[in-house]
Amino acid sequence: DMALSSAEEASFADAVMDEMTGLGPIEPLLKDDSIADILINGCDQVYVERHGKLQLAPVRFADNDHLLRIVQRIVAAVGRRVDESQPLVDARLADGSRVNAAVLPIAIDGPLVSIRKFSKSPLTIDRLVEFGAIPRPIADFILGAVKCRASTVISGGTGSGKTTLLNALSSAISPDERLITIEDAAELQLQQPHVARMETRPPNIEGKGEIRQRELVKNALRMRPDRVILGEVRGEEAFDMLQAMNTGHEGSMATIHANNPRDALTRLEQMVMMGGM
Numbered sequence: 001d002m003a004l005s006s007a008e009e010a011s012f013a014d015a016v017m018d019e020m021t022g023l024g025p026i027e028p029l030l031k032d033d034s035i036a037d038i039l040i041n042g043c044d045q046v047y048v049e050r051h052g053k054l055q056l057a058p059v060r061f062a063d064n065d066h067l068l069r070i071v072q073r074i075v076a077a078v079g080r081r082v083d084e085s086q087p088l089v090d091a092r093l094a095d096g097s098r099v100n101a102a103v104l105p106i107a108i109d110g111p112l113v114s115i116r117k118f119s120k121s122p123l124t125i126d127r128l129v130e131f132g133a134i135p136r137p138i139a140d141f142i143l144g145a146v147k148c149r150a151s152t153v154i155s156g157g158t159g160s161g162k163t164t165l166l167n168a169l170s171s172a173i174s175p176d177e178r179l180i181t182i183e184d185a186a187e188l189q190l191q192q193p194h195v196a197r198m199e200t201r202p203p204n205i206e207g208k209g210e211i212r213q214r215e216l217v218k219n220a221l222r223m224r225p226d227r228v229i230l231g232e233v234r235g236e237e238a239f240d241m242l243q244a245m246n247t248g249h250e251g252s253m254a255t256i257h258a259n260n261p262r263d264a265l266t267r268l269e270q271m272v273m274m275g276g277m
Helices: 006-021 024-031 064-076 125-130 136-147 162-172 213-220 237-245 261-274
Strands: 035-041 046-050 053-056 088-092 098-102 112-116 152-156 179-183 195-199 227-233 253-257
Touching: 024 035, 024 046, 024 064, 064 088, 064 098, 125 136, 125 162, 136 152, 136 162, 152 162, 152 261, 162 227, 162 253, 179 213, 195 213, 213 227, 213 237, 227 237, 237 261, 253 261
Parallel strands: 152 253, 179 195, 179 227, 227 253
Antiparallel strands: 035 046, 035 112, 046 053, 088 098, 098 112
């Protein structure tokens, strides 16, 4: 018999605890603050994004069943499910990190998992200026617009920092205001004391019980909000959001996926048409 060193014993104990109470092999990656994204392509390929660059991580799952058990643990914690009848799912971790997963029959080589880690300390406008992400005059202008209750739509591509900017701009909102946020997977980090958060719900196994963003926007307007903040406009709820912005809820905010401002306006027009205008 070979005795384990104290370091090996500690490593083994950590691995057992991660498997029993955490998310198995990726638990150390979740604790690493230098990692922004964790991308899993089946049991034996895990990539991480550090400082904007993808790297293959020295992490493996025992097999695809092991990975699937971890995925099911994640989604069960937020009352969702993933299996052959519902192979796509959005969820979030306890710390707010956003998770998307795909399994068989959609993911043919094993479960696909994307984790966008939740920043423990949201970036402020001042930090964004320091990093060179936004010039100071523009930062001051858009902060002023938020303070003056100008309705705001932030556009950008995948990973461009739409939510980061929305979080940063929200610092200009008065703590006296009642804010209602609507998201598919909660990730906004508003610091005001009066924030009511709502999240969409996918259909159950019978295809019933779905609650979409449009229903939540309509409901939010009955909850006496000062501002409604929509994590991302994706469809027909754009009509109701614009209605809210023009009927006493000025200063409401949203993000939209688009490559440039002109494309954002075109997409917004298309989504408003979907809403029945």
